[in-house]
Amino acid sequence: MKKWSFLLIAFALLFIAVNVYLIEKKNNKIDRLQYVSKWETVKQSHLIESFSSDGVVAPSETHYFYVDKKAGFNQFLVKEGDTVETGTPLFDYSTLNIEKQKELLDTEIDRIEQEIDSIDSHLQNLSSLLSDAEKDEATQVKTDKKEEESTSIPKTVSYSIKIEINQKELEKEKLEHQLKQYEEQKDNYDSEAKNLTIVSNTSGIVKNISYNLKNPVVTIVSTSPVIQGTLSEEQLSQVESGMKTISTSPLFKGKITGVLEKISTTPKNKPKVEEKSLYPYEISLDDFEQKLHEGYHVNTEVITKEISNAIVINKDSMFMQNKKYYIWVLDKGLIEKKPITLGFQINDKQQVNSGTQIGELYISEPDSIKQSGRFITPLDLGDIDKKSIKQVKWKSALKYVTIGILQK
Known part of the structure; x- marks a missing residue:
């Protein structure tokens, strides 16, 4: 009995030793299987890098x-x-002073207009007298030609009337000029009243x-409202005018999009060594249906980087060898190492510029894989057909188990 126990133990140790030797031996022809428990699919994604900032609704002007x-x-x-x-x-x-000045001007304008009317009436009388005087003088010239030829022409009545007419017309002209000045001054007062x-x-x-x-x-x-807020020193270095924003608040439904329009490079507060500086910004809003009131507080996501239709993988699924990046991909039952070129990394997503394609399967835990080759995955008991298992003879089952141990 002891002999059989000893032989059984010796056989087991020899079996283990042979398998270890075969597995670890370099350039051996045994096809090692890799155990793959987790994998993912290369996806197309819309990458957005942003930071959050609190703001308040304010009038644009x-x-x-x-x-x-x-x-x-x-x-x-x-x-x-x-x-x-x-x-x-x-x-x-108040127009009280202007109204008083206008009343004085109106009085003067009335006085001047009356004087002009009086002069016009006087001029009419003088014109009538001049006509009569000129007729009388013409008759006298015809009857006394000799006297007119021997003596100088005296100052006649008509001559005196003409002088008076000229004086009155000159006086009227002065009054009209003064009237025009008063009327212009009154118009100026009206303009001042409007102003x-x-x-x-x-x-x-x-x-x-x-x-x-x-x-x-x-x-x-x-x-028209805007959103105003402040940026930290770190955030200021990430932003530029024209960046898109998305604002939300429990005070209204949905999201309001906008554009970062004004960014102050001068701190809102007086710079102090013991305090961090804050820089004001202003967001102009796109068309929106929500009713916004001045003073509403909102939370705004400022989009600093955005990539549409990016090919992405999990950032932890890549590894580096000889200064190049690789991923393990699964293809037709085999694990392959594929080189990739990287784009932007945003949060836990890594953009891939080349080296893989959408829908390709890759291993999410690269450290679990040692080399390329065939692989196995965890057994899903739900997929096992119990009736088929019962139909397998015990000799065949032992054979499959032995093959599995040797290949592992």
């Missing part, structure tokens, strides 16, 4: 209007919450009115 307290403020013509357009009156100044009404140069909503006349007295914000 803010306009301030100031009052000149020395000009004599009169009243506000709008109230907070009003929607205004370009040209909408906001407030005006005393301050109108909006933009469209929007009246956000604030300072009724105590502390400037700015009127604040108007635009109706």
Whole structure:
């Protein structure tokens, strides 16, 4: 009995030793099987690299209007919450002084117009007198030619009338010139009165009115919102104008896309050694259906890198040999080592520029594979046909088990 036990142990040790020798022997012809427990498929993916930033909804533009307290403020013509357009009156100044000056001018204009009317009436009378005088003088010349020839022509009545007419016309001309000046001055006062009404140069909503006349007295914000926030020093080095953004909030449904438009390279806070600097940014929004209110807080994903239709693998599935990258692929029952060229790596995904194709199977744990060759996978008990197993004779089963041990 002891002899048979000894022989059985010796046989087992010899069996193990022979298998170890055959497996480890270099250049042996035994085809080693690799055990593959995990594999994945090369996929096509949309790669996005981004970072998250908190922001707030704000008006895209803010306009301030100031009052000149020395000009004599009169009243506000709008109230907070009003929607205004370009040209909408906001407030005006008092026109009391201008109205007084216009009243004085109107008095002077009336006086001058009366004087002109009086001169016109006088000129008509003088014209009539001149006509009569010239007729009388013509008759006298015919009856006394000798006297006219022997003596110089005296200053006649008609001559005196003509002088007076010229004087009155000159006086009228001066009055008309003065009247024109007064009327122009009155027009200037009318223009000044119009300028005393301050109108909006933009469209929007009246956000604030300072009724105590502390400037700015009127604040108007635009109706188109933007998202404002701040970037850290690290984030500032990653961004540039034109990058896409996606904003979300529990205050509204869906996502709002936009573009990073303004990036300040000057810190929002005064630089200090003990504090990190923050840099303001502004996002212009694409068309959206959500109702946004100023002050809504949002979370924004800033997309710093984006690749469409990229061929990707898991970043942990590649390995390096001789400064080149490889992956283990499964093809027709064999494991093959394939060289690949890399693109961008975003999170746990690695873009592959060449060396593999979509749908190809690759091993996700490359350290578990020693070399190329055939492979086996874990047994799925659910796929076993119990009836077929019962039909296998015990000698055949022992044969298959022995072959499996030797090949392993």
